[in-house]
Amino acid sequence: PLDWLCLAPHPDDAEIGAGGTLIRLAQAGKKVGILELSRGEKGTQGTPEVRVQECARAAQIMGLSWRGQLGLVDGEIMDTAKAAHRLAATLRAVRPTVLVVPHFKDRHPDHFGAYHLSKRAVHLAQLQKAYVGGEPHRVSRVLLYQGNADITPTLLVDVEGVQEVWAAAILAHESQFAGAAISETVTPEIVERRRARQGYWGTLGRVRYAEAFEAETALLVDPEAL
Amino acid sequence: PLDWLCLAPHPDDAEIGAGGTLIRLAQAGKKVGILELSRGEKGTQGTPEVRVQECARAAQIMGLSWRGQLGLVDGEIMDTAKAAHRLAATLRAVRPTVLVVPHFKDRHPDHFGAYHLSKRAVHLAQLQKAYVGGEPHRVSRVLLYQGNADITPTLLVDVEGVQEVWAAAILAHESQFAGAAISETVTPEIVERRRARQGYWGTLGRVRYAEAFEAETALLVDPEAL
Amino acid sequence: PLDWLCLAPHPDDAEIGAGGTLIRLAQAGKKVGILELSRGEKGTQGTPEVRVQECARAAQIMGLSWRGQLGLVDGEIMDTAKAAHRLAATLRAVRPTVLVVPHFKDRHPDHFGAYHLSKRAVHLAQLQKAYVGGEPHRVSRVLLYQGNADITPTLLVDVEGVQEVWAAAILAHESQFAGAAISETVTPEIVERRRARQGYWGTLGRVRYAEAFEAETALLVDPEAL
Amino acid sequence: PLDWLCLAPHPDDAEIGAGGTLIRLAQAGKKVGILELSRGEKGTQGTPEVRVQECARAAQIMGLSWRGQLGLVDGEIMDTAKAAHRLAATLRAVRPTVLVVPHFKDRHPDHFGAYHLSKRAVHLAQLQKAYVGGEPHRVSRVLLYQGNADITPTLLVDVEGVQEVWAAAILAHESQFAGAAISETVTPEIVERRRARQGYWGTLGRVRYAEAFEAETALLVDPEAL
Amino acid sequence: PLDWLCLAPHPDDAEIGAGGTLIRLAQAGKKVGILELSRGEKGTQGTPEVRVQECARAAQIMGLSWRGQLGLVDGEIMDTAKAAHRLAATLRAVRPTVLVVPHFKDRHPDHFGAYHLSKRAVHLAQLQKAYVGGEPHRVSRVLLYQGNADITPTLLVDVEGVQEVWAAAILAHESQFAGAAISETVTPEIVERRRARQGYWGTLGRVRYAEAFEAETALLVDPEAL
């Protein structure tokens, strides 16, 4: 079973939005995984074949325990019964304690689509009579990570100590970031721009660099850890 | 220095609103304190003298490391420069890491007054040139606890294991809860009614009983503890 | 025509979330109905056949004027044109003044699915040229009831006087609540846990037990009734 | 005892913001009052002496059971202990069930000042040991009415049937509305402009004209009245 | 390329909700267009054939540079991959800088459906590898206009100077507004009622009549223009 699983609508989303945190966890010995929902085949640059290799490299750099591919159609990720059953089956197979999903405010339809899809899948995964293979599994916490929209985070994670590994993991997606600038997120300046974001959250958390997460419901915590 | 300090506008507010959590922390070896802001002299029942003794009993039951009295006027707790300097001096003296304060949505003017007062005091306590005795001190986290309004909590704390101690700590305030029912909060049914509240938050946190807290800004957390 | 109609994604949802209010209304002579959207066939315990009988018993206990079954697939309740036409046809047939629907914040996909579905159906029911049988009907008010998420209610209803009837109506769903605890909502402790919730809202409304409802838009009211 | 009391920072505020509702209630036999907090002596037009007579006329037109003047300084209405004690004493004297106060979002400092002041006074009025003359009194409901800011109402009241009386009550404040236009609210077009507002809320409530109110906490209601 | 494009779920929605602003822009020489998403064939009055002619008249009155019809099914406008591809192709063809869409809070399912559909289409239109004809196009700004729900606008536009043209454009939809009153929006009083709304927003913007728009994300502006 995984400690943390991060859903990535496209192959590089998890590295960009939650990579520092995932690396910190992996370095601390936690079992961390990324599930890519699509192969990113609609992306302007790169091919699915090349991206598979890039993902493998990034996984190695990050120290992931698991990396999977759900094979949904890029650009059409949404909450359907069929996709939810596939996602639920994967949740049952890898059994994550914490699930990290894209934010519903993201502009990209695959991002908010993945958010909505994850809600149905999390429910199905725990339902004994769902037509989903494997043993029922209940995810303990769901956290939302930041894509391309401003969010109102409830949690910040200090990622200063993993800056270099994080940059390397992103740049492993060479087909996306070594070529021409296609958009605000597909650009050779990706690390510099996302580091500015981490610097912003760091300012608010009184550390140098931080990643931001949002929990939609109150989190049960151990007060001694605060 | 204290690990946690809870501000109580009146002598029994901390026990009622955050008592279970404070007890859990004390039992785990943390240094926990309560600062009463007033003597509750406007309360229909009890006298300041009697309430001092009740507070001492409750402190013992809860295992507090410190209990103080700021001596503001009951019914007139608000954000003034003078009160803020007194509160800041106490913060410097007891040096809490986590500060727990009443919620700004509470109906009682002393509760939202205490909330606003605490913001100024927290700032003054860390300012080197403030006219406040003692060494500057920066509180790491501020959490809001629930009084008599519905809140939107960010954190829940499981308090099932300390139900009996918690009830005893509240009932130590005998002048308030052994007599006639004066209001929704000054009533012999206080434990039963506040336990319903804990049962409600428990339902949402998937435990039996929980206390709810709200953080106004994103909390820097160790992801391994989630 | 019904005065109130409550939509239940699964056979026991209305009793659990809005039962006290529905009973109060029925006892006051109002015509009250429940429409089950699915047979709850994905539930771990109980069979559709058994549950039909349990529903009949609960209806009798509550004093319902009408109870119906829409026959959607459990676990797949969502906003589709087809389901909306079926629901709209039922709305035209039973013609409720007040419609009570699940909350969009509920975790269960069938609950937020039912919420979204109800918006389309309410619209279709009033449209003369919709391909829906029966005479057009306009619902006057839509209220949301609480499922398994924290809500921000606009209305509270005192349900102290119907506690026993309410408990009996829930426990009529014997297949769900007489067996093992399956989840936080499918458990023999259901009445105790939901009563804690009513106690919480009661604390805020200054009564013993209350049910909470949310209106998404401003309610036209008779000021004399306030 | 009054059924409804409306707080007016300046002599004509209640008529403009909540007049239709107050008239409807008075016509239905309810005891309705207005408490002016200041004499409006900072207003560009009119003198306190003239305005007293205008207020008396408006009261007659509206059918008020009571109209009072608290005598605070125009332009300096805020939450102070002294003003709160005076307001609390009046609340104890007239004993309203429903209290209607200005909205905290209003631009005018006297309006949001009155809102904050009312919270302290409502609390003091019910406190047995407060240094306030008269018997303790608990207000049952507090509603906010609209001044010069956009609000998010929870309640709408149909005021189509009292349009003429309402216009007459406003225009009784002749010193304000018969002269030159001083501002958006002190203008001969006052009725026309506020009627547009009522038309807007009417559109949302599916009536011709409505006044809007906001409740800050969930309202305990009789479901039969919905 | 168009400067502004407004999406209308039904033929007259743009005129009613954003007409004044569109007319102001057209009169100032901007290229303004309306895209009708459906023919309004479910409307109680009028036929698609008649409405085509009415639309042409309204376009002439408003001074539109372009008016199109997407041909989706009235009553079934929602976010589907197929509809999004068609809308994206139109966005590529007419290449608007500012896109104005219905509000997600509107009661009418076609309105919030159009909102959700537009998010996917805006994304597809800019994606090089989307299966959409034409050159990729990025919309610069998306604004939401008001339908039948209360909104919280971020922008107001003064429309006093175009009142007569605006009324004429609405009344060009003769089949809807010259007959019997069908609903709050299909009524001969449409201009009077929507003018009340403009009067309301005008009150808040300190002009006579204004239309209200909401931007979901922060707008990049030239500070000199403020």
Place this chain on the structure above:
Amino acid sequence: PLDWLCLAPHPDDAEIGAGGTLIRLAQAGKKVGILELSRGEKGTQGTPEVRVQECARAAQIMGLSWRGQLGLVDGEIMDTAKAAHRLAATLRAVRPTVLVVPHFKDRHPDHFGAYHLSKRAVHLAQLQKAYVGGEPHRVSRVLLYQGNADITPTLLVDVEGVQEVWAAAILAHESQFAGAAISETVTPEIVERRRARQGYWGTLGRVRYAEAFEAETALLVDPEAL
């Protein structure tokens, strides 16, 4: 009369939070001013005398048309009638069209104190009978700038082109930023850290660096400028 006036609780707040925008406006020929509310005498570093000279240098670098000092007590800036009259008199004297004020969510009591103070002063400045010298003046727009809290901006301003001037203006406050790091905002890294913030907002506005502002009410805009 000034086009823009920015209120700075302490001498360097305007440069840090809104400097880029103020510089852009000054370079475009607008008349821009800064009003310091206090001399920053509670700051750990620097003396009021030294800071006067630093302010003069920064004003020159930014191209300000006016820079003033209100002389309130550092650490005690709050909404009092006396301070409001002084601020109102200055508003009447310099007559700004746009007023930029600190954000109410800022942690520093002088920041949210300045926000609340400005609301009263803006009102007094326009009131003919206020006991304030000078001719009445109405501010057209009030914008909030970011201090040390996360905000939800409505407007972004591109400040890439003035990066060097902006850095020079901040560093002119040598006593604050050339010495030891005192806090997150009093640190030699100030430019680097605030540039990260601008980079964050830039990411959201699709430019390199942006400053963020919040308007509390809908802004009347010229649609042609969008």
